[in-house]
Amino acid sequence: xxxxxxxxxxxxxPVNLKDALEERYLAYALSTIMHRALPDxxxxxxxxxxxxxxxxxxxGLGPDKGYRKCAKIVGETMGNYHPHGNQxxxxxxxxxxxxxxxxxxxxxxxxxxxxxxxDNPAADRYTEARLTTVAAELLDGIxxxxxxxxxxxxxxxxxxxxxxxxxxxxxxxxxxGIAVGMATNIPPHNVDELCAALLHLIKHxxxxxxxxxEMVPGPDFPTGGVLVEPREQILExxxxxxxxxxxxxxxxxxxxxxGGYQIVVTEIPYQVQKAKLVEKIAELLIEKKxxxxxxIRDESADEVRLILEPKSRTVDPLILMxxxxxxxxxxxxxxxxxxxxxxxxxxxxLSLRDVLSQWLExxxxxxxxxxxxxx
Numbered sequence: 001x002x003x004x005x006x007x008x009x010x011x012x013x014p015v016n017l018k019d020a021l022e023e024r025y026l027a028y029a030l031s032t033i034m035h036r037a038l039p040d041x042x043x044x045x046x047x048x049x050x051x052x053x054x055x056x057x058x059x060g061l062g063p064d065k066g067y068r069k070c071a072k073i074v075g076e077t078m079g080n081y082h083p084h085g086n087q088x089x090x091x092x093x094x095x096x097x098x099x100x101x102x103x104x105x106x107x108x109x110x111x112x113x114x115x116x117x118x119d120n121p122a123a124d125r126y127t128e129a130r131l132t133t134v135a136a137e138l139l140d141g142i143x144x145x146x147x148x149x150x151x152x153x154x155x156x157x158x159x160x161x162x163x164x165x166x167x168x169x170x171x172x173x174x175x176x177g178i179a180v181g182m183a184t185n186i187p188p189h190n191v192d193e194l195c196a197a198l199l200h201l202i203k204h205x206x207x208x209x210x211x212x213x214e215m216v217p218g219p220d221f222p223t224g225g226v227l228v229e230p231r232e233q234i235l236e237x238x239x240x241x242x243x244x245x246x247x248x249x250x251x252x253x254x255x256x257x258x259g260g261y262q263i264v265v266t267e268i269p270y271q272v273q274k275a276k277l278v279e280k281i282a283e284l285l286i287e288k289k290x291x292x293x294x295x296i297r298d299e300s301a302d303e304v305r306l307i308l309e310p311k312s313r314t315v316d317p318l319i320l321m322x323x324x325x326x327x328x329x330x331x332x333x334x335x336x337x338x339x340x341x342x343x344x345x346x347x348x349x350l351s352l353r354d355v356l357s358q359w360l361e362x363x364x365x366x367x368x369x370x371x372x373x374x375x
Contacts, residue, residue, distance in 0.1 A: 029180035033347050037179035039186075041340040041355060042362035043138060043163040044170030046177065048092045051081035053106060054160055056131050057139050067110045067128035070094075074124050081152050081159050086124070094121040097129060101271075103173050103188035103222045106135040116223065116304070118273035137167040145373040146366040162344055164366045168194045168359050170340065171352075174219075182347060184339040187219035187245065187270070194356075201356050209239045212352055219245055219334070223304075224267030226250050228331075238352035241338035249330040251308075253317050260313045263321065265306035269332040274304065277329050281308075284327060292320045 039046050045053070055077040061068055074089045082089055095101050097109030100116045111127035114120055121127060131139075141164045149158040174188040197215040201207050218227045218234055225247045237243025250267035268274060278298050284290045292315045297307040310320055325331035339349045342358060350358070 033179040033182065034341065034345070037177035038182070038184050038339060038341050038347055039170060039175040039177070040162055040344050041170055041342055041350065041358045042344070043165035044168075044173060044175060045138075045163065046175070048082055048084075048089065049096065049106070050163060051159060052077050052089065052093050052096070053131065053135055053139060053163070054142075055081060056107075056129070056135075057142070061130040063108065063131055063133045063136050065130060067108075067130050070109075070124035070127045070129050073129060080157050083153050090121075090124045093124075093129065094127075096135075100223055103220065104134045104167075104169075104191065105132055106138070106169075106173070108132045116268075116273070117275035134167055134169075138163045138165050138169060140164055140166045141366060141370050144370045146369045162362070165359070165362065166366075167191070168198065168356070170359070171216075171355060175340075179347075182339055183337060185335045185337045186340075187334055187336065188221060189216060190220035193217070193220070197352075198356055198360060201353070201360065205357070207353065209235060209351065209353060212356070213238055216352065221247065221270040221334075223270050223272075224250055225269045226267075237336045241349040241351050241354075242336060244333050244335045246331065246333050248325055251321060261310070261317065263308040263310070263317055265308065265330070266304055268304055268306070269329065270334060272329045272332060274298070274300065274306075278306065281324070281328055289327065290323060292323055 035047050037046070043050065052073065056073055058080075059068060059073065059076055061073070070090060070093060073093060074086050077089050077093075078084065078086055093107060094109070094113050097105055097107040097113045099105055107129050108131065109127060109129050112122040113127060142160060146164045148161045150161050151157070152159045168191065170186065171189045171194055172191045174186045175184055176186070177184050193216045197212045200211065200215060204211075213231075213235055216238075218229070226249070227245055228248050229245045233243060234245070237245070247269045249265045249269060251263050251265045253261050254264050255261050268277060275298075278296060281290070281293075281296050285293055285296065292311055293308060294311045295309040297309075299305045299307055308320070308324070310317070321330075337349065338351070338355060339347060340355070341347055342350070
């Protein structure tokens with residue numbers, strides 16, 4: 001039996017604790033900022049969403065193809081591109097299919113993907129999905145050398161570092177995330193308005209924020225609502241990349257005969273869970289904090305329909321609604337913090353014009369690379 005030589009134990013290397021902590025924490029912070037929490041200004045996606053869409057494309061799940069089980073999509077994404085928990089991947093996938101959470105859904109879901117009341121989606125073995133036409137636009141041209149690819153986590157596959165993005169996804173669908181020492185919060189916008197602003201920016205690269213805000217007057221939320229923020233504040237928010245928007249529920253007065261009326265709420269603010277909203281108003285009613293309100297009922301089916309009955313027919317509907325806006329989530333403030341990754345590398349807070357300009361620069365690069373590939 002041959003004797004194996006045993007190496008003497010290596011001498012411990014003294015390290016300054018402060019330096020070691022700084023180095024490791026910085027590495028963790030950069031990883032969180034770049035690979036998890038902040039979206040890329042070019043395609044508006046975080047790595048998990050980009051990997052899900054690319055995995056679905058590799059599975060051949062185009063908008064004109066059949067659906068596949070979400071468990072298969074999650075497994076493919078986790079095995080090839082995103083080595084994290086399957087529940088985290090499925091949650092991200094399900095959100096991309098929710099028309100009340102995403103202005104222009106990127107996943108076409110079949111089955112129970114949750115609802116506006118806050119109920120969770122069914123397990124991934126029960127639901128099915130494929131890409132939407134919007135997602136197909138984001139991926140259009142990816143096989144024509146339009147974007148750079150990089151090795152995946154184990155070096156066996158290649159994944160795109162960004163998508164070609166023939167759709168202004170960052171502003172159209174918005175984004176939210178919390179990194180280390182920074183966060184992002186971008187509301188969704190109307191794509192017709194964004195395209196008008198982009199066309200204007202192509203002709204006038206130094207267009208003023210005032211002119212761009214004429215075309216993009218504010219966010220456009222999938223759940224509707226009424227924007228009550230003054231124009232000066234909206235301008236300032238888009239100019240600096242930081243600010244907020246006050247958003248109220250949309251309501252109307254409905255006569256019930258004999259001089260009586262009820263208030264019908266048809267649109268509620270973005271990201272407010274309807275069931276919790278009704279529960280909160282009912283609690284305030286029991287605690288006698290809403291003296292003008294008599295009762296609340298939820299008559300929603302496919303459309304939102306909350307019924308608010310006044311205490312008496314002499315109650316002024318405007319005063320009643322003002323009291324509800326003050327005390328409940330029928331009015332919310334949605335923060336704007338356009339903190340995104342420029343060129344996939346540099347986190348910075350951009351103005352509306354900067355975000356649009358950087359997307360246009362990316363599209364020019366994609367078109368040049370595609371033309372060279374075709375030649």
